[in-house]
Amino acid sequence: MNETAILEVNKVGKRFGGFVALNDIDLSIRRGERVGLIGPNGSGKSTLTNCLCGAMRPDSGSVLFAGKSIDGMSAHDRAKLGMSRSFQLPRPFHSLSLMDNLRVPLKYVVNKRGGSHLSEEKITLRAYDLLEKFGLGGKAERLPRDLTQVEMRKLELARAMATEPALLVSDEAMAGLSNSEVDEILALLMALNREGVAIIFIEHIIRAVMAFSERLVVLVAGQKVADGLPKEVLANEQVVGAYLGE
Ligand SMILES: Nc1ncnc2c1ncn2[C@@H]1O[C@H](COP(=O)(O)OP(=O)(O)OP(=O)(O)O)[C@@H](O)[C@H]1O
Ligand SMILES: [Mg+2]
Structure with a gap:
């Protein structure tokens, strides 16, 4: 195990029936x-x-998080260890205010981590701070359905960050946004990273990928076909071919 690795994925495979989704x-x-x-x-x-x-059990392989095997562990326990994700299609609690959308992960993940306990007052303060940080402070008592698309993306990221992760997997947090909205989300992700959070950034908008990534990993038909410096990876013929062939 590499001392500085937060995540080590070893030979993970996943099939859906006869279809190999990850090889x-x-x-x-x-x-x-x-x-x-x-x-x-x-x-x-x-x-x-x-x-x-x-959220899914791989058919083969193993995953270490912060040096510990997490194979077979529930999503909830992984969140407690410090792994978090935002969904490609945002999944807020639709009947809860934005404030309560953040209070839930704060209560159930952060509070149960390592025996520490936050008072209701502290949870409320933290939820409010998070909303402010994501530019949603003025909408604390609103419902998710009152949000614009970019605000919904911000809420999804704020919810993922409420668990204070060491690793965030951001799955297409920019789909459907305008250029300036893409830049807003990019700035938020960069700010989270400056606080020390490792981020796996899944995105189709190549401009954003190039601005964000220190390293680029490419999947094609369930195979990892490239892993390296972004400029070098994008110069790779197999990668270019996969995109042109799309
Ligand atoms: N639960 C499932 N059951 C059956 N097939 C699935 C399931 N989930 C994903 N797949 C299939 O596995 C393949 C990989 O899907 P996946 O959603 O991981 O792709 P992706 O790289 O995230 O694509 P996109 O860029 O469109 O989000 C696709 O062919 C998809 O149809
Ligand atoms: Mg996807």
Whole structure:
């Protein structure tokens, strides 16, 4: 185990019936690293996210988080250890205010971590601070349905960050946004990274991927076909071919 690795993925495989969605994926992420994960539609990016974060059980391989095996662990326990994800399609609690959307993960994940306990007052303060940080302070008592698309993306990220993760997997947090909204989300993710959070950034908007990523990993049809410096990876013929062939 690499001392500085927050995540070590070893030969992870996933099939749906006879279809191979992930084929022996190896991947290592350092603490605080910013890694772009790209690949054509259906290449396995969200499936890998699901296998890492505990929403799906891989058929083979193993995953270490902060040096510990997390194989077979529930998504909830992975969140407690410090692994978090935002969903490609935001999944807020629709009947709860934004404030309560953040109070839930604060109560059930942060409070149960390592025996520490936050008072109701502290939970409320933290939820409010998070909303402010994500530019949603003025809407604390509103419902998710009152939000614009970019605000909904911000709420999804704020919910993922409420658990104070060491690793965030951001699954297409920018889909459908305008250029300036893409820049807003980019700035938020960079700010989270400056606080020390390692981020796996899944995105189709290449401009954003290049601005964000220190390293780029490419999946094509469930195979990892490239892993390296962004400029070098995008110069790789197999990668270019996969995109042109889309
Ligand atoms: N639960 C499932 N059951 C059956 N097939 C699935 C399931 N989830 C994903 N797949 C299939 O696995 C493949 C990979 O899907 P996945 O969602 O991981 O791709 P992706 O890289 O995230 O694509 P996109 O860029 O469109 O989000 C696709 O062919 C998809 O149809
Ligand atoms: Mg996906």
